[in-house]
Structures are given as structure tokens and as C-alpha cells.
Amino acid sequence: MEQHSEAFLDNASKALKNGEQAQRRxxxxxxxxxxxxxxxxxxxxxxxxxxxxxxxxxHSLDNLDYYLSQFEKEAVHNGSQVHFARxxxxxxxxxxxxxxxxxxxxxxxxxxxxTEETGLNSFLQSAGLSVMETDLGEYIIQQAGExxxxxxxxxxxxxxxxxxxxxxxxxxxxxxxxxxxSDLVVEARDVLREHFLQAEVGIIGANALIAENGYSMLVTNxxxxxxxxxxxxxxxxxxxxxxVLPLAEDATAMSRLLARSATGQLQSxxxxxxxxxxxxxxxDGPLETHFVLLDNKRSxxxxxxxxEILECMRCGACLNHCPIYNSVGGQAYGSVHxxxxxxxxxxxxxxxEHSHLLPNACTSCGRCAAVCPAEIPLPDLLRDLRHEEGIKxxxxxxxxYGLKLHSWLARHPSIYQTLAAIxxxxxxxxxxxxxxxxxxxxxxxxxxxxxxxxxxxxxxTQLYKAKMKQSNER
Numbered sequence: 133m134e135q136h137s138e139a140f141l142d143n144a145s146k147a148l149k150n151g152e153q154a155q156r157r158x159x160x161x162x163x164x165x166x167x168x169x170x171x172x173x174x175x176x177x178x179x180x181x182x183x184x185x186x187x188x189x190x191h192s193l194d195n196l197d198y199y200l201s202q203f204e205k206e207a208v209h210n211g212s213q214v215h216f217a218r219x220x221x222x223x224x225x226x227x228x229x230x231x232x233x234x235x236x237x238x239x240x241x242x243x244x245x246x247t248e249e250t251g252l253n254s255f256l257q258s259a260g261l262s263v264m265e266t267d268l269g270e271y272i273i274q275q276a277g278e279x280x281x282x283x284x285x286x287x288x289x290x291x292x293x294x295x296x297x298x299x300x301x302x303x304x305x306x307x308x309x310x311x312x313x314s315d316l317v318v319e320a321r322d323v324l325r326e327h328f329l330q331a332e333v334g335i336i337g338a339n340a341l342i343a344e345n346g347y348s349m350l351v352t353n354x355x356x357x358x359x360x361x362x363x364x365x366x367x368x369x370x371x372x373x374x375x376v377l378p379l380a381e382d383a384t385a386m387s388r389l390l391a392r393s394a395t396g397q398l399q400s401x402x403x404x405x406x407x408x409x410x411x412x413x414x415x416d417g418p419l420e421t422h423f424v425l426l427d428n429k430r431s432x433x434x435x436x437x438x439x440e441i442l443e444c445m446r447c448g449a450c451l452n453h454c455p456i457y458n459s460v461g462g463q464a465y466g467s468v469h470x471x472x473x474x475x476x477x478x479x480x481x482x483x484x485e486h487s488h489l490l491p492n493a494c495t496s497c498g499r500c501a502a503v504c505p506a507e508i509p510l511p512d513l514l515r516d517l518r519h520e521e522g523i524k525x526x527x528x529x530x531x532x533y534g535l536k537l538h539s540w541l542a543r544h545p546s547i548y549q550t551l552a553a554i555x556x557x558x559x560x561x562x563x564x565x566x567x568x569x570x571x572x573x574x575x576x577x578x579x580x581x582x583x584x585x586x587x588x589x590x591x592x593t594q595l596y597k598a599k600m601k602q603s604n605e606r
Contacts, residue, residue, distance in 0.1 A: 167396030206346030
């Protein structure tokens, strides 16, 4: 998929002007955060399980070659075929080749961030295939011609009215009102049913690959993954090489963290394990199963200081708690991967030169690290990327020189305090009658969204010294 991370600042500025979307996003993510907190509080084993899974993921990545080899051996033993893709082009070509081998014309797709990363849909469509997203959120944004705005809730930015108008425009079903949200869900289900039944190929993702038995695990709340996997005669499972875990119990343990962190559920509605193609005597399931495992720079990340990013469970908790994401939304990032996780991962998958704005989309509040079930030190990784950005001189000169000036002042506190006191005094004198500034030199980014409050007449340091002097005189 084509990335547009270099346009982050422009995208963010546009997003900030859409107050309706911002309010809707804030309500949804705030509710998701509260539900998650309640679910974690009720689960006394959460922290212990989190540390346990952390060790397992580190062990899996330390021995990735071994476990990938074991998975491949067991999957082939089950009757599946395993393919390794070095990059996006490899994955797309492998999937198209499988489709063409079976003269497929229709593809039913479950949610897959990996195939969004590679731009698989447009690649298959350019080859003449009909590709239909079957996850409700993914289906909505596909019909709207938009990109996903959230890992868990792709259409989070769309209102019910917008979806209603979209369905009335896209579905040739005559006049109807679609008053209730349930009416929208029923109509989508009816439309998608035909695609499930007609598709020759189903494509899904995987939350985990299990080395000991060659199975894959997928968690969903809609069941569309199972329909994509079992109705078409060919199943293709696309995921990345870092998804492999040693044992089935490791995958189920991880799912207990994933469900609570993603949606606040004890477990997702569907937790499915796919063992391979239909066996003799079985009446359902695919006749052929393929695993396509993508590297796309994961091997490079594994050998770098950023390897912990590969432990991500894709729960979306960091997005729900990030003030930057809540303000501008996922589409502003110009990447499949948004929020704090995307601000680290996108520069590693593309290049820091291309995506250096994203690591700066951070207030260093630390909420993302606090809620991450994989214990990924996201703020530290973002700071490391910003340090690399500084070394490579990728930011605008005014920012680099400004930071150098600030650094020099911070090393000379007496000069800093004197200049701060003068500035505070001037701002106080200019604005004390108005209470705030609607415009300020060098602060248009602030004043374009809100007034700058007039400071008190003296700095905190001055007030503190005055108070200490009074105390000593008593």
C-alpha cells in the first residue's frame, strides 16, 4: 500500500478542523479505555500473564528460525502449503498466482493488516479479480474508498448517518429507511452472504502461528473469518513471520490479554484454529490451504534495537489512550499502522527519511506503555527514532536550531530564568486586560486551535523564592 506519512502535518491540520469526527473519536476511545480498565481490574492474573507472555514472545523471537522451521514442517504434514515472502511484491504475486492456478475470480477477505500493508486488494483487482472485505468495518471503508482509521475498529471515524447514506448509494436494493443501527448490520449481512457463497478463494490473517502443530489462530467478533476460511475451496492465510509461538497454550494465553486490551471482553466471540485443508471423510473446510508468511524488513527489525516492536499483539490499546491519535485520528498518519505503534513501526518498514514526522507525534505522556499488554516501551522507542532523526538532520532547520538554542539555555539556568521572567512580564502586561491571546508570534500552531492564556506576572521560580524568603523572615 502506498504510504503518505510525509503528509502527516497537513493531514493532522485537516483532521483538527473536523470537530464532529474528533468528538465521536474521543467518545469511542474514552469508552474503550474505561471498558478495558474494568476488564483488567477484574482479571487478577493480568500482570502475571503479561510478564509470562513477554518471556514467551522474547524466546520465540530469539529462536525465530527454529520455530518457523518447525511450523513449516508441521503445517506441511497437515497438508498445507507454506510460502515465504520477502516483501510486499512477493506476497502479492504469490497470492495472485494461487488464485490464478484455481481460475478464481472472486475473493472473500477477512480483516488482515498484513494485506493492507502490501496493498493486496488493489493488486488483485488490477489483475481482474473481485475482492470483497467481509469484516463489517473493513467492508464499510472499502465501499467508501477510504483507509482504515483504527486497528480494531476500521470505520471508527464514520457516523451512522454516513454509513446509512453509503449503503443506500452502494446497495441497489430500492427505497428503504434503515433507521436503526441493526438495520445497517442486517443489510450488510445479507449483501455479504452472496460473496461468501460465490467466492472461490478466502483470505484471512492470523493472530498466531503455532509451531508445535502447524495450526494458526484467529480471533474475531463477527465470525466472518470462519466463513472466509471454510466456504471457499481455497484458503490463503497471510501473516508475518514474527507471529509464530511455540505452543497452542501460548496462543490461548495471549488471546486472554488481547481480548481484554482490545475490546474489554473476557474472550472474543470467535477464537478459531485452522489445521489445514479438508481431510478424507470431512464434509466442510477448504480443499487447499496456503500460508503466506511475510518478512518485509521484520528480519532487519529483529536484529535492531527496535526488536520489541515485533511483540505487538495488535490490540489497539495504545491508540485508545494516545492524545495525539484521539486528536487527529488514524488516517492522518498516512499509513496502515497508526497511533504510537504506527509511529514506531512505519519508519522501520519504510524509512525514517520518509516517515520522520511520525515519531514526533508524541507528547511523551507514557500512557501507551502503561496500557500495552506486550510491555513494549513505546515512548523509549519513539525517543530513539527522534534521536536518529536529529543525527540525520531530517527535521526542518528552524526546529533543529530552536532545539539547540533551548538546549544551550537549559545548560545556563540563570540566563534561562532571566529571559523567562522578562517574557512572562511582557505577556502579562500585554494581555492582562484581555485574559488571553488569539494570536502570538511563533505560536500559531497553538493559537489556531485555542487562545493562549495570559500568564501570571511572575514565574514559578520567582514566586517560590518569594515564598521561601517570607518563611525565613518569620
